[in-house]
Amino acid sequence: MDQQAKKHLQEEFDASLEEKDQLISVLQTQVLLLKRRLQNGQIGTELPDSNIQSEPQVQSPIEEITTENTVEPGKHNEDSVKTLETLNQRVKRQENLLQRCKEMIQSHKERCAQLTNEKEALQEQLEERLQELEKMKDLQMAEKTKLITQLRDAKDLIEQLEQDKGMVIAETKRQMHETLEMKEEEIAQLRARIKQITTKGEELKEQKEKSERA
Incomplete structure (x- = not known):
């Protein structure tokens, strides 16, 4: 939005400068015509209304100087002097207006240059922020990839441990079964041995008793 606003403002300044340049060209032409008429002794009899403002606005249209109804030098001397003074005043007003336009254009150019510098500074800051953001995104992506890798390794390790656990349990059960x-078998052998010893003991006892009786 800031870039669009500055672009729009730049376009307005450019249009304003072009308008002021055209106005200066018109004023310069009119001043030149007035000076030529004064030099050639041709003075218009059509004078501006006394109610017209002494300082016309820049935006107001400029009245063109007519060359009709001119009088010969020397005739109506008093009227000619007044007309000459009026024309001189008009020339001065036009020159003052021209100067004001030049100053306004200069002010607009300076403002435009200032806005251009501000735009370039903001653009540079924006580029820096974008670069920082891109670096942060790359860093975050690297961290994310690292975490994903660690999680995958941890998952694989857990699965491996589960498999090892199952194998250990199975092996333990097998060993316990074999041990049992x-x-x-040992108990059975011991029982058989005990039975054998008991039987032999009884036989020896019987033989002893028989011997004692004999």
Whole structure:
């Protein structure tokens, strides 16, 4: 929005400067015509209304100087002097207006240059911010990629641990089963040994009793 506003303001200044340049050209032409008429002794009899403002606005249209109804030098001397004074005043007003237009154009040019500098400064700041933002995005993307990699590695490690855990449990069960079978076999062997010893003991006891009786 700021760029559009500055662009619109720049266009308005350019249009204003062009308008002022055209106005200066018109004023310069009219001043030149007035001076030539004064030099040639041709003085118009049509004078401006006394109610017209002494300082016309820049935006007001400029009255063209007519060359009709001219009088010969020397005739109506008094009227000619007044007309000459009036024309001199008009020339001065036109020159003053021209000077004001030049000053206004200069002011507009300076303002335009200032706005251009501000625009360039803002554009430079914008570029810097965009570069910083791009760096932050790259950094965040790198961090995000790093975190994703770490999470993936952690997930793989958990799965591997789960597999190892299952294998350990299975191996433990197998070993316990084998151990139980071995113990049961040992117990059976011990029971058989005990039975064998008991039987032999009873036989020896019977033999002893028989010997004592004999």
